[in-house]
Amino acid sequence: MTALDQLIIAPIVIPTIVAPLALLAMRRRRRVGVALSLAGCVLMLLAALALFGMAQDGTIRAYPLGDWPAPFGIVLVLDRLSAIMLVLAAALALIVMIHALVTSVDRKGWHFHPLFQFQLLGLNGAFLTGDLFNLFVFFEVLLIASYGLMLHGQGGARLKAGVAYVIVNIVGSALFLIALGLLYGLTGTLNMADLARRVATLGAADQGLARVAGLLLLTVFGLKAAVVPLHLWLPRTYAATMPVVAALFAIMTKVGVYAMIRTVPLIFGPGAGAAAWVPAPWLMPAAILTTITGFVGVLAARGMREQAAFALLGSTGTLLLAVACWTEATTAAALYYLVHATLAAAALFLVADVTMRRRGQYGDAIVAGPRFVGQQAVGLLFLATTIAAVGLPPLSGFVAKLFILQSVSTNALSWVLWATVLGTTLIGVVGFARSGSALFWKAKADGDPIACPERSRAELAAPMALVALLAMMTLFGGGATAQAQAAAAQVFAPQHYLNAVLGNAR
Structure with a gap:
């Protein structure tokens, strides 16, 4: 791993550091807390652009935390798809943050900036993780932060919508854990690359449970994406919350879609037997x-x-x-x-x-x-x-x-x-x-x-x-479509992902 590869963890480290520092600074030196939050957004955009540049060579890079090799340790994975999502999240966050400062919306509560940073931590982690359990963890981080942001500015309608929003997501989290339990019981792993390898070798007796687990996962991702009939929470929640918060939440439904694109071709692709293409x-x-x-x-x-x-x-x-x-x-x-x-x-x-x-x-x-x-x-x-x-x-x-x-x-x-x-x-x-x-x-x-x-x-x-x-x-539609096509090509060539993450572990 080169020194440049260490940058892969930056989108997670930056909000992890900025959020508590902003929280400590807000009470006595509010301007310092605001400056830290804004600087964190700028740094995240710079880091995301640097990672996007790294991904242009087509190499899929794995970052094993603690230097524990996959599938035993936690791994972050950078490819074209995750790089695109990181840039999108960072650019949107910076623009929304500027609007919040210009309109003084952030002054309606002491914890806007720490929650904002924790929201970005959850988003960036979800885009980078190569492990389903850590995808669940980062989902929970961004959801917990979103609960606070959704209620920012207070109000009866906001509170009522917030209660429904929390209940729906608690149900989704429970289903997510059940799906993870089924997959771990069947395969003994939750590393996405290792799951792709093991699901493909399951016996006929286990294929039915694998299909159930896949359908549960896709139900959870559909709930996050607000797919009909799991959509009822979204119009009321987004219409009730402050517009600046709803603007940041615009990317949250896309996290569910991202998770589908990330997991289905990789884990439930053509080699998954009866579980192949479970959402079809x-x-x-x-x-x-x-x-x-x-x-x-x-x-x-x-x-x-x-x-x-x-x-x-x-x-x-x-x-x-x-x-x-x-x-x-x-x-x-x-x-x-x-x-x-x-x-x-x-x-x-x-x-x-x-x-x-x-x-x-x-x-x-x-x-x-x-x-x-x-x-x-x-x-x-x-x-x-x-x-x-x-x-x-x-x-x-x-x-x-x-x-x-x-x-x-x-x-x-x-x-x-x-x-x-x-x-x-x-x-x-x-x-x-x-x-x-x-x-x-x-x-x-x-x-x-x-x-x-x-x-x-x-x-x-x-x-x-x-x-x-x-x-x-x-x-620049030509360049943008070329980036999308290159990212899709990587998604539908899962062998490269498996080689990058598992290496000799295969």
């Missing part, structure tokens, strides 16, 4: 229903945050339409769309935050109200983010959906997938057009505009940065 029978219809439910919710929503939550749900369904085909081409399209959908959903929540701050008592309700300061600029920003969210040109949503439609064209259900994507896109356009006209075009002309002298243009910086990233994904 149910994931596709669930993805179709999730897409339809999400965009119908966009049409029916009565508030901007609720609309953004349903758009996030619909984008997850669209993403899973490609994932559920389980081919290299569709996975590449899914990875490109995953990055786009995360940024677009976060932008919707931040635009909702900016709008409700300027509309006074009208908040984010989708009803016509008096004109407000900065209405034209916010309206243009809303237009850009909704264009991205529904997948219209010229932003990356159009490229992403075109990529998905092209990749599924050889699937037996291609006509169903095309109809779902195009039909829900139309529903999304109508839904966002309805809300945009009510919020920014049909504003009441009588009376003076709502005065918001404390609002500054700096509040527009974070959503504008997200729109700029979406535009860059379009301008």
Whole structure:
């Protein structure tokens, strides 16, 4: 292992150190705590970019903690897929953090910054771990942090939604542990690479239990991704929490999808016998229903945050339409769309935050109200983010959906997938057009505009940065799609992963 390989642990070490330091500093020297948190986000982005650069040579790198060899020790694994997810999480975190500081949202509670860092610790660990039990541990870290962040700013509706959110995730954690127990009992290991080797050699008598364990795992990941019918917690939770927190949470549903992409081709691929491709029978219809439910919710929503939550749900369904085909081409399209959908959903929540701050008592309700300061600029920003969210040109949503439609064209259900994507896109356009006209075009002309002298243009910086990233994904679409294709090729060549992690242990 070279000195440069030691950088693999940086995305975990940085928030682990910054979170307690920020907690200690906040009470007496708040500015120091804030500076530490912001610096941690910057360092994480730099480390993620460095790791992304390392992954460009196509080498899969394993980092054995404590120098214990796999499968006996804990191992972190860096490949193209994990590098993409690390960069996405770090970039989103920095933009959201800047928005929280500009709008002073972080001042509504003493523990915002430590919880924010622990959330990043859980996300980064989930992307890097090569062990299913540690995936469970990092899931719990990010969930515990999300409980606190979800309640940030207090409020009755937030507390009610938070209780439901906690209960749902406790059930998911219990199912996760049951699945891990079954797999460990069958194979004697939870290292992903070692599991891939051992599941493939299970006898016929154990194949049924392996299939049950795989289905339980996919149920847990589907719950995290808010797949229908396991989605009911998401609209209420994301609409009730503060928009800046919901913007960070935009990546949390993608953690569930990431876990599917990471585990299914590796552990439950073609060599897994009766457990091969365990999600195949149910994931596709669930993805179709999730897409339809999400965009119908966009049409029916009565508030901007609720609309953004349903758009996030619909984008997850669209993403899973490609994932559920389980081919290299569709996975590449899914990875490109995953990055786009995360940024677009976060932008919707931040635009909702900016709008409700300027509309006074009208908040984010989708009803016509008096004109407000900065209405034209916010309206243009809303237009850009909704264009991205529904997948219209010229932003990356159009490229992403075109990529998905092209990749599924050889699937037996291609006509169903095309109809779902195009039909829900139309529903999304109508839904966002309805809300945009009510919020920014049909504003009441009588009376003076709502005065918001404390609002500054700096509040527009974070959503504008997200729109700029979406535009860059379009301008540099060739490079972005090439990265997605290279990552998908690694996912569907599991032998390289096994060789990198197990080495001589095989």
